[in-house]
Amino acid sequence: MRLKEDLNPMLLLLFHLMVWIYTAITFLPSYLLSWISRSHRNSYGSEEERAKRPKARSVLGRPEGPYRAVSTTKRLLSSLHPGVDTLDKMFEYAAMRFPHRDCLGMREVVTEEDERQSNGKVFKKVVLGEYRWISYREALTAATQLGSGLASLGQRPKTNIAIFCETRAEWLIAAQACFAYNFPLVTLYSTLGGPAIAHGLNEAQVTHIITSRELLETRLKAILPEVPRLQHIIVVDKKPTTWPGYPQGISIYNMATVQKLGARPENATFERKQPLSSDIAVIMYTSGSTGIAKGVMISHSNIIASITGMAERIPNLSEEDTYIGYLPLAHVLELCAELVCIAHGCRIGYSSPQTLADQSSKIKKGSRGDTSVLQPTLMAAVPEIMDRIYKNVMTKVEEMNSFQRTLFILAYNYKLEQLSKGYSTPLCDRFVFRKVRSLLGGRTRVLLSGGAPLSAATQRFMNVCLCCPVGQGYGLTETCGAGTICEYWDYSTGRVGGPLVCCEIKFKDWVEGGYRSTDRPHPRGEILIGGPNVTMGYYNLEAKKQEDFFVDENGQRWFYTGDIGEIHEDGCLKIIDRKKDLVKLQAGEYVSLGKVEAVLKNCPLVDNICVYANSDETYVIGFVVPNQKQLLALAGQHGIRGSWEELCNIKAMEELVLKVIAEAALTAQLERFEVPRKIRLSPDPWTPETGLVTDAFKLKRKELKTHYKDDIERMYGGK
Structure with missing residues (x-):
């Protein structure tokens, strides 16, 4: 994709001359640096040459x-190291090879304050400190003590235990504890609503759950009467240490307390039954883009094979690498990416989408986001x-x-x-x-x-x-x-x-x-x-x-x-x-919803889009989250005024955006029947918290259809 710019002929000629001079000056040093760099690795050649090489x-x-x-x-390859066929062995192998290397890092909150926006909304802003690290040996000790402590609280091998927590160092430590003691780990997204949480806990018959203070108080507490089997809650935060106001029969512990319990001599000798490679390591509840979440049973050997395959595609992976973890660890991509890093001695610094960069929503203006401080070499997105x-x-x-x-x-x-x-x-x-x-x-x-x-x-x-x-x-x-x-x-x-x-x-x-x-x-x-x-x-x-x-x-x-x-x-x-995204219109044309969305998301006016088609109708419609800056500029060009919410509800703005989208669609060579004929602008972004997208930001079509039910009827002439 080349970028384009309209310039007058004289200015264009001047810049062409400048780029020619620039190319002439930089060609020799660039070529030498490029040649030196490529002499230390395989020569990859042009795109045409690379495309011809069989993969x-x-x-x-x-x-x-x-x-x-x-x-x-x-x-097919299924293991990274001989004899390392389970995840507990993999972690022990890494701790033996890299005992003193940094393993897991978190930033502490220095200050936290509320910042009022011009529209009256209040956002929480933070200033964060430097990363604080624990070594591989310390992480292994923490996981072993936690596993022993959970066993002393009645958790048994091959009996499910749940984790409902944000992505953080404690999540991975808890996972390693469960892997070591053969407790199948039920993972739940931290953005799930009450019914989905209760469904997962009840279906998996969970008695112990690991969570954070915030999720306990805002999500879990309200559904405790609906999960009668639940007995023990382990909170990863250090404070508070007492938890009044919870139902009888529920015991709440801080993670540090459980680790101390596991470190006691009488519990440290608890006989650990190591898992077999065929044993379940994780029951991962999918994000449910098409309905109720399903629990996928993943064995130790499945994960070992997966990270073996992934590692082969990451060049020169070593203990010198730094990975930034911010995607949900309850998602298979993030979990396997972090385990690949653990297997190779990399350090993992934790973040969140709200603190990732200097410009992120929770970072106070003038302070540094996580990427600026951590300077990662590896990242999943x-x-x-x-x-x-x-x-x-x-x-x-x-x-x-x-x-x-x-x-x-x-x-x-x-x-x-x-x-x-x-x-x-x-x-x-x-x-x-x-x-x-x-x-x-x-x-x-x-x-x-x-x-x-x-x-x-x-x-x-x-x-x-x-x-x-x-x-x-x-x-x-x-x-x-x-x-x-x-x-x-x-x-x-x-x-x-x-x-x-x-x-x-x-x-x-x-x-x-x-x-x-x-x-x-x-x-x-x-x-x-x-x-x-x-x-x-x-x-x-x-x-x-x-x-x-x-x-x-x-x-x-x-x-x-x-x-x-x-x-x-x-x-x-x-x-x-x-298959599930293909809809047949009344006239017999097939429309691939995902294909149309992928094309239209390239339009600068579109931050997100969901295309919808009813088989009883002859045309496609869409729901659009517009780019705020672009939409305000478009409104200004046509003399349309109003607040953000008002602009998104003005029919004239819908028509203007639709015209831009249609031009982008035809430029990308979509068929005319694939181009949305009517749209609804949404002033609110779709986030996992709204329940309209998954934690991996995939569209939840069923929920979007319900959310925009009245608009669908209007756009199809029902109202």
């Missing part, structure tokens, strides 16, 4: 597959977060004066051209993109993207401006997050890479949707993932398990993903559709 091949030579990574055509970074930077580019903006655009396009040829641009990175790169701390070398498709525009922006590759990947909770990840030298967009070394993929024809493995030029169909990373099925849902999972004649487990993909000549997978 995977069909084992049987058939278009439907199965396809495996070129390095694993004989067998969902496309929603990367789209925000992209749009924020591009908005600032638009606000630059003409000289600055043109310089940025010329540098962007120059670097894009050099990347396509396989060259780096060290001087350009240092003098033009350093400020943008500093948004993530300035040292990020690999970004792992998952959870949803990443737009080509955002991926190109990350490659160019953040000066690091984006490893776009594909996986599901049911495959323990593993499936595919792009090689970090592959800068192609719109694809999710070849299969990992722990699994393989094949296609099943979906005749109704018109996708077959015999399609040309690329075989297409529903994606099936098989291998040791494929999980054990759904907890207490045997019928659903038999519907979505199967075991082949060789004893290998497979999962029907419901996603539609195509395989390219080099073995890279591209996700092109989803």
Whole structure:
């Protein structure tokens, strides 16, 4: 994606002359630095050359597959280290190799205050201190003592225990305690509402739960009468130490108290029954984008296989790396990413979406966000977060004066051209993109993207401006997050890479949707993932398990993903559709809702969008969360005035936004029947707290349909 700018001919000629001089001056040092850098690693070549290199091949030579990574055509890999086949052994192995290295870090709150906004709303702002670290040995001791303490409180091996907590160091310590003592860990998102929490706890028959003070008081306390089996609550915070006002029969402890209990000599000798690789490590309740959350049973061997596959795609992973953890640890992407880091001795510094950067919502103006302090080298992100970074930077580019903006655009396009040829641009990175790169701390070398498709525009922006590759990947909770990840030298967009070394993929024809493995030029169909990373099925849902999972004649487990993909000549997978997102209009046209949304999210006016289609109707409609700055500018251009909420409810604004969206859709070559004919503007963003998106920011279509029920009737002429 090249950036464009309208300039008068003389100014354009002047800048072309400047960029020619710049190129001439920087070519030799850039080429030498690039040559020196590449002499210490494999030469990756131009995009065209990289695209021709095989990443995977069909084992049987058939278009439907199965396809495996070129390095694993004989067998799939399922372990990182010999004999390390369970997660407790992996943590012990890491603590033995890196006993004194920093393991887990958290920032302390220095000050906290309420800040009143111009619209009357009050936001809590914080100033945070430096990171405080515990070593691998200290983390192992803390986990062992906690596990022993839980056992002394009656928790038994192979009996479920729940964790309902924000992403923080205590979450991972608690998980390691459960892995070590063979307590299957039931994970619940911290944004879940009362009914979903009660459903998970009751279905899993939980008696012990680990949570935070805030979640206990704001979410858990209200539903305690609905979970009669629950007896023990362990709070990860240090204060308070007494908990009045809770029902009889409920015991509440601080995590530190339970650890002290476990450290007592009489409890420290408690016989620990280590898990087998086939034992359940986690029952992970999915975020429920299509209905009630399902508990996915994940064994120790599933996770070990998954992190083996992921680690192979992260170059030079070592104890010198720093990872920033801020996505929900109850999501399989974040959990496996952190366990990959633990297995290699990396340090993990914790954050949150509200404190991630200097400009984040909870960071007091003038103080530093977590990326500025931590300066991570590794980071996982969902496309929603990367789209925000992209749009924020591009908005600032638009606000630059003409000289600055043109310089940025010329540098962007120059670097894009050099990347396509396989060259780096060290001087350009240092003098033009350093400020943008500093948004993530300035040292990020690999970004792992998952959870949803990443737009080509955002991926190109990350490659160019953040000066690091984006490893776009594909996986599901049911495959323990593993499936595919792009090689970090592959800068192609719109694809999710070849299969990992722990699994393989094949296609099943979906005749109704018109996708077959015999399609040309690329075989297409529903994606099936098989291998040791494929999980054990759904907890207490045997019928659903038999519907979505199967075991082949060789004893290998497979999962029907419901996603539609195509395989390219080099073995890279591209996700092109989803069975549940395909709607047939009254006139017979099929509309892929996800495809339309992915295209329209590239429009600067759109922060988020949900496309909706009723099979009884002839056209598509949409719900749009507009970009506030862009919408206010559009209103100003047309003399429309009002508050933010008023603007979003003015029909004239809907029509103006719809016109911009339609132009963007047709420019992206969507069919006319795919373009929304009517829209509803939403003044409020969709966050996991609203219940309209999952914790990975995937749309919850059922909830959105209910939320906008009246608008759907209006847009389809019902009102």
